[in-house]
Amino acid sequence: MENILAFLNEPAVTMVLLALIPLVFILVYALVTIYFEMKVAAHIQNRLAYMETGWHGVIQPIADMLKLLQKEDIIPTSADKFLFILAPYLVFIGTYASFAVMPFSSGFIGSNIDLGIFYLVAASSLVVVGLLMAGWASNNKWSLFGALRSAAQIVSYEIPGVLAILGVVMVFGTMNMQTMTQMQDGGIQNWLIIGGNFPLGQKLALFPFMFILFIIYLLSSMAEVNRTPFDLPEAESELVQGYNTEYSGMKFAIFYLAEYANLFLVSAIVVVMFFGGWTSPFGSFMSGTVWSAFWFVLKGMSFVFLNIWLRWTLPRLRVDQLMYVSWKVLTPFALFCVIAIGFIMVI
């Protein structure tokens, strides 16, 4: 027993164990979300979705996962083998690494670095490299087009997204995500979406800009995770499946997992920036390490739900419309908000 405890207290072992927590979370979350998304999609269309495997089909995602594990792993002959194999892992690593600075609860954050959100933006940009790699290595027109669109989309939406983050960082004066969350502690009235924990005048002045920034970040995050209405990179009706057309079996599953993990990631960023992260909406009531994890996941999942809801509501944009939204609408608005916030914070 003591040996085990000593082993667990070994810094390297503790590090690995702590690093595994987000991974386990991602796996469980992906299973839940796949089920959740299918159900929401089906009910929006007045269908029922999975009903056969288990009660209301709850174990269907597990069955799907087992199926994907058993599938033949096909690598096209003319594909660039090395890049082809590397791409899904790179995509997943980019997403997974971003979880490191995510304050899951008041007691748990992978790495409490001061560059938090900056690191997060940088690490999640790795995803686009992976997607391009996948599209290029597949040696397939559709994949390549999917990857190119994906790259164009992510790069253009990164700008309003990062500007929105900049606005928030200017308000908080820190990039540390844990500090950001703590600054919004104390109940729903302190969340940044309602103006944050500031004197009333400043609060009222901040509120409209925060709301616009929230919308801007929400839209650009949806574009970054390639979901409808911004799912051009994998537009089924045009590009088969986009950059992951040629992938099968476990590699495809990893893409899938990364996509869902990314979805939670951006939702979590929204939550941390505007909705108080892990803080309880009732001040000190129901707060604590475990409760705060609960609030964090609940808030994150509600934004995941919002994403799913929008996915099954809106049609896909055209490529030029996509660029229009990013460059002509979101970016100027974000710039304007950043400047206005600068004035407010200085005054």
Next chain:
Amino acid sequence: MTALTIYFNDIYRAISSALIGMRITIRQMVSPTVTLQYPHEKKQMPDRVRNRLYMNYDDCIGCELCAKACPVDCIEIEVMKAPPTETLGETSTGQKKRIYVTKFDIDIAKCCYCGLCVFPCPTECLKMTDVYEFSEYDRNNLIYNFGTMSPVDVETAKLKVKQYDEEQAAKKAAAAAQAAAAKAAAAAQPAPAPAVPDAQVTPAQSEQPKGPETPPTQQ
């Protein structure tokens, strides 16, 4: 409109239409589903639905009207006229059965469920049912043999018919012979009559009765 108002108008419309769409989808989400969990629950079929054919063999009088009506020729019937001495029973509508139906097959794989065979049947023994789950692994299983006569039954029936035909033929031959004899006797009485036309008549007459021998067996 200036470019600027168009620009802001577009943004307003984009957001408001997205919100309208979201309201619609969330309403749909909480409204009841329409899915029918098929193998577990089934839909009540309408009264006059046309699915698998049902045939009441006991009522069939072998008129072959259904086979003639079928546009895809999927009803195959073989009939044999029964001797009048045989009693084949009656249909439920009170019609006397006079014909052996030795074979009554419906190839349901070919059937197009038009229902055209149902109406001509004088005894109403064909019926469309609401059974629609009758897929098979073997194509041949889709040929439904409604006829209940076993091969032995068919053989005995054939024998009976043959026997009856032979009897009839014998009777006819006897009758013909009698008639011929009577004629010959009648011809023989007027002695001065020339023998040559008489000789011509008799063979012709004796050949004629042989004719009706064949039709019954053919049927």
